[in-house]
Amino acid sequence: MNPFLFQTFFSPVNSGQPHNYEMLKEEHEVAVLGAPHNPAPRTSTMIHIRSETSVPDHIVWSLFNTLFMNPCCLGFIAFAYSMKSRDGKMVGDLTGAQDYASTAKCLNIWALILGILMTILLIIIPVLIFQAY
Structure with missing residues (x-):
């Protein structure tokens, strides 16, 4: 065995x-x-992860201007650029998103200024006309 x-x-x-x-x-x-x-000997690897960079897309402001102060369709165009800015943020194109957001901001400023001026003129002109009578 x-x-x-x-x-x-x-x-x-x-x-x-x-x-x-x-x-x-x-x-x-x-x-x-x-x-x-x-x-x-072990080596360490550093991975830099970008923090969530805040790119304002001005979508609420654009929506307000589209609904209430929309001279020459500036509010609507600003809303379109705001949507493009938000889409750029979603796909990670922060440079493009910042460009679109800057354009939307500029259009919103102009829409707001022109909207306020038109509102003031629509109030002042009838008052002046009725005072003349």
Whole structure:
């Protein structure tokens, strides 16, 4: 009879020594994975993740100007640029989004100024006309 078989299958259960199949398994794992190496000095890699850059798209202001102060359709055009700015932010094109937001802001300023002037003129002109009578 083979002494290796006898030792493997009939070894005492509580002998405190690992079974031969466990040692063979560990030797196989070491052979497959390789012996532990002395690692080289570790280098760190820095990854810079841009924080959420705030690009105002002026969409609420554009919507207000579209609904209430829309001389020469400036409010509507500003709203279109605001939507383009928001789309640019969504796809990650911050430079394009800033350009569209700047154009929307300029158009909103002009729409607001012209809207206020037209409102004042629409109030003053009838008052002056009725005072003349």
